[in-house]
Amino acid sequence: MEPSSGQMMPGFEHPMDIEEFRQRGKEMVDWICDYYSGVSERPVRSSVEPGYLASQLPRSPPQKGEAWSDIMQDIEHKIMPGVTNWQSPNFFAYYPANSSAPGMLGEMLSAALNVIGFSWIGSPAATELETIVLDWLAQLLDLPACFRSHTPEGTPSEGGGVIQGSASEATLVALLAARTQAGAAPEEAHRLVAYGSDQAHSSLKKACMIAGISHCRSLPAAAANGWAMDPKALEAALEEDKAKGLKPFFLFAVVGSTNTCAIDPLLQLGPIAQEHHLWTHVDAAYAGAAAVVPEQRHLFQGLHLVDSFNMNAHKWLLTNFDCSPLWVRRSEPLKQALSLTPAVLRAKGNALDLRDWQIPLGRRFRALKLWFVIRTYGAEGLQEYIRHHIRLAKVFEGLVRAHPKFEIAAPPRLGLVCFCLKDGSREQNAALLEALNSSGRLFMVSTDVGGKLILRFALGATSVQQSHVEAAWQQISQQADQMLSQH
């Protein structure tokens, strides 16, 4: 089918022209509004079986274009049954993945402009807004001034922020900067050692695998200090490894671990890391958002001692996935680890080519959604939002503590409450969880800590209210009563 003349209008105009997009776009906005209005009624965890979709879709692409109405019908009938509704107020699994109205508007605009901000000239606004908004967010989180791109007087500093796609990428990028700073020759690379607690996020191990760092030491965290890293254990490991001729270079500290929201003691770890010339990276993927409220900032004490700090605005700060800000005290090692300048990309100025701060070359205009969120909510709105969730977690904690058959299984922190059946076996807790999750009325996940299987009630869905927490608890306690009465 050869085009016959210049009259054809492919691309945007064809097969869907601007006027049809106007209509379909507005219908999609209505669909989204309907979705959010009714999401609390949808099963939270999808109940399909693996492979469910293959039998419902053709094995081959269509030869001719299809009507939009047919596609949208498939969304409701074929796709939605396989969606786990992270935006349900009854979603208490993993950690939250916040969506918000300004976040979605930001995604719409970003998709429409569809600029590729690998270099400054690729769209100056994309690079510059990102830097400015991360300076804003650094202030909202009360980060040490060294993490801002400019001093309060407006002078460029050595550090700054960049939006990564995920905390895993932030970890990798920080590890690579650390490796560069350590200056090990290639044939010495296998002597490098990275450190984290056994509660550290798996991204540490993955980053080590990727970077070819074979020594990734996992230090046992103990229940006694709330599953946080023990500074003495770190010191001992450092001495031991140095005695073996190894070269410690990287400390991965968590503020808010994945399992139990444990907080590594930065104030004690920082000086040790500095003494041994380690690059300290702080992973506060979930908990970082809590730094917007002054009463939680004690969890972050010691940030003046670290080299990089990461949080996911896409977890608990209302910014649609993906948006994982990373701040570094000094950007030079990062750029040294990641910069190349092929001729085709050379363009006006070299100021802030953010490709040199990340793994990929291309990058979306993600600053827009974060800017929209911060401006729409304002500092006070964000604080109110975080406090609301922390208060709801307290409500849930109180319900657990007041129940004779349950107990708190790790120190509750921020929006996370870990709990389990008192004297319950591993199997009983697992069975309780599965019964709850398969009801579709709520979704939680379990984790293993200290050899026990415990349940995690992770609070932070954008629209969760006290009524949802109370309803969840009613489900949980009734299911447990029913289960235990059968034995």
Add this chain to the structure above:
Amino acid sequence: MEPSSGQMMPGFEHPMDIEEFRQRGKEMVDWICDYYSGVSERPVRSSVEPGYLASQLPRSPPQKGEAWSDIMQDIEHKIMPGVTNWQSPNFFAYYPANSSAPGMLGEMLSAALNVIGFSWIGSPAATELETIVLDWLAQLLDLPACFRSHTPEGTPSEGGGVIQGSASEATLVALLAARTQAGAAPEEAHRLVAYGSDQAHSSLKKACMIAGISHCRSLPAAAANGWAMDPKALEAALEEDKAKGLKPFFLFAVVGSTNTCAIDPLLQLGPIAQEHHLWTHVDAAYAGAAAVVPEQRHLFQGLHLVDSFNMNAHKWLLTNFDCSPLWVRRSEPLKQALSLTPAVLRAKGNALDLRDWQIPLGRRFRALKLWFVIRTYGAEGLQEYIRHHIRLAKVFEGLVRAHPKFEIAAPPRLGLVCFCLKDGSREQNAALLEALNSSGRLFMVSTDVGGKLILRFALGATSVQQSHVEAAWQQISQQADQMLSQH
């Protein structure tokens, strides 16, 4: 500002409730339609100076939330001057970054659901649709059947596809799989050697830097074979390196180089790579889309000999950034290189946890937009689209060839025409380019090949028509006439 009761409605409901989102979302759709209607009138390359935005925005975030209308005003007045309009039909720089109506609708829906598909249960539809749609795309591109997740009869195969964020990530992931397959011990890693031509995308060097591979050999490509890799040069390098005790493990071949759209000869390279047990990765970031038309498939001959293949649907296949499909013949080395399974993520089934096929843990529901694009256009619509652009490039090539002061500077291929002033100096070509780009009426970039600075006319913006190509040529030739008459 403590919340006073459970009556507050934070998150989605506050400060922007569903009804306001309905209104603002539809206004945004209108804004987008206006943008596309008028984008050809906007300056293509932004003309702001570095730092332009800082002076226009507050240095600190607002204390109270702001009205949406104020935010949207800033979009037009402060952001848009700093946007380089990749969606302009007068954008001929780099390679295209296609947006389309179904692509944008996919982004809207994906942002609304905001599911995190790191594991199958995170949203079964996200994982399963991705696998199915990449099987569709593999058929559209006529890839060897081994790259599909299922045989035509529906039996699971050893290979399959995954959507990466960018070609750089695809390169890195393939390199890591290759390293795993090579099975070098950590202390042997510094002996590994990766190979590419000096026309290979910079992502090869970056991947090597990240993975700690210090030997990344860049083989000189020659003008004589259209800047493609010379199989003899590869063979010689392999023998030389093996004689030195090094361990070749990875071949990076390009189908459509960044500089000139050069095509490495897969049919000749493949057997050499196989003999030396190299993992061959094919980077067809831009050119890959051309495989939808049978008459261009000769460029891809030899894919049955390679291990992985990558193209960017976000370049020339109408799918908004980011969408970079990667197919592998065998997924096992990939998973072995990248898989961990932390307890908190363990859930029902382990089928196709796509986190094990990529660097990040989290992932967006990117298959939706690709599915929307393929269904809306159909195979024939996509073919018509690609042919339209290739035809326009021929028109441009003809204009260059017919002009006495210009010459073609590299073999024209697909949508790319490299040209320069005949007998023009480096400075003259650069001055011509800057004069054109600063006019705002079109945007191209230059590149260095064989010691010459040449101009790249990269055709592929979604809405480009013959009239834009003719107008661009008029600009270019008039500017050249004017410049040359002044000397």
